[in-house]
Amino acid sequence: MDLAIFVTGLTVGLSLIVAIGAQNAFVLRQGLRGEHVFAVSATCAVSDALLIFVGVTSFARIAASLPWIEPAMRYGGALFLIWYGAKSLAAAVRSHGALAVGEGRRVESLARTLLTCLALTWLNPHVYLDTLALIGAISTQFPGAEGTFAAGAITASLLFFFALGYGARWLRPVFARPSAWRALEAGIALVMWMIAGKLILNG
Template identity: 70%
Template sequence: MNLSVFLTGMTMGLSLIVAIGAQNAFVLRQGLRHEHVFAVCLACAVSDAILILLGVTGFGKMMALAPWLDPAMRLFGAAFLIWYGGKSLLSALRSGEALAVGAGAEKRGLPATLLACLAFTWLNPHVYLDTVVLLGSISTQFPGFEASFAAGAMSASFLFFFSLGYGAKRLRPLFARPSAWRVLEAAIALVMWTIALGLIAGA
């Protein structure tokens, strides 16, 4: 286990996962309502872990058959990160809205809740770009330590989802303030662009 690579994977995983989206809003809402919080957090984190594993293990085999794939995917990943960072920065500059987490909906049973949770995760096309493609391509920068990178990224998913689900009650005042989201989005943009420069330099 390489600690530096592990922390890089964790940082990259967190920077991708904290962006405002339907899945995070769903987890936050479940936490605020105290409904099936453990099951929802576990479903999201395990789904991420499966996708990250597919990305990290699949890229080595694919590049052995197609050597051109590594630089191509690094440039693709850099372009995606630049776009993602720009979107986050634009949101930080223009957004005036807080995240809506209304708790007035009717209580759902566990099967229905898990089905909705898995739909938010697996039916979102961006999750494949973030985990399989993007994290898979970044892991190639650490030959021999891909497992450390994957472990860091997976740990980020477990850390984030369980913190969000169980910390939702305490976070509610923060999420009600638009200024907090602006700071978060600006930080995401900075992280994305820093990683994009690293990918371009290694292509």
Template identity: 70%
Template sequence: MDLAVFFTGLMMGLSLIVAIGAQNAFVLRQGLRGEHVFAVCLTCAISDAILITVGVTSFGTVSGWLPWIEPVMRFGGAAFLIWYGAKSLQSALRSTEALTAETSSVMTDLFRTLVACLSITWLNPHVYLDTVVLLGTISTQFAGSQGSFAIGAILGSFAFFFALGYGAVRLRPVFEQPLAWRILEVLIALVMWIIAFKLLIGS
């Protein structure tokens, strides 16, 4: 294990996922609601681990695969994010509930939650750019120590998602006010739509 390369991978992995995005907004909301937090955090972290591994071990091969898949992923991901943002905005406009023990006991079905989580993760081309392309490219600088780089990046992903999901519970007192919850839903909708717009314009 090359510790210097490991910490480089750790810091790079964290720097790429700390920025607010569709995936992080989803994890934050699940954490605030206390709904399937472990399953959602684990799903996001394992998804990142798979993509990072592919990027570090197979970047050259993957970059030559299926040139038509990029626009399909881009427009499909944008469509999903627009739809999900609309659901969040609808919730903000209609909901009058605060985050209480009673509301958190009515949980969304685990299967539906994981489908949404996987869709937000795997239909977002930016996830592939960050993990497969960017981390894969950076890892080529560490010939012979790419395993250490990948382990560091993967550990950073696990640490971040679980910290975000379970750390959100500390914000629950704020979200006991209905207005705070509605503001969060609006912000989530805006995040989804901004990312979708960037995908549609190809940036």
């Protein structure tokens, strides 16, 4: 394995994933709540790994043969993000203490949490742009070593999502106040709606 190519993949992967987005905001929220952190982090990392693999190997051919995929994912993702943003805003408006870290708050089931996580990941066209199109295109600069580049990018996703999910615990004293949780929910709503607006306007 060429270490320089691996590090390049790692660097590119981190540079694309660190920007705040729907998926990252959800992982952060779950980390702060301490709910299904491992499952959510693993789901995001594995999803990214699959998308990066497809991007490096065959997405260009798939998109060329099925041109309806891009607009379908764009508008479907926008609708989901609008709904999720509204849900987060409603939580911010109604909540007074239910989201505070500790006892007495409702915990979402693992199945429902993972369904939301998968939707935020697979219905977000930006994920496809980053992992399939962009990483796939950059990998062509390393003929014969695309797998090494992909391994670096996949490692970046693995490190980032678990660091975000489990590192969020250090922010729990801040979010022990219900007002901080309400601000977080409102911020998540804003992020979701901004992404949805870009998806629709850029269509």
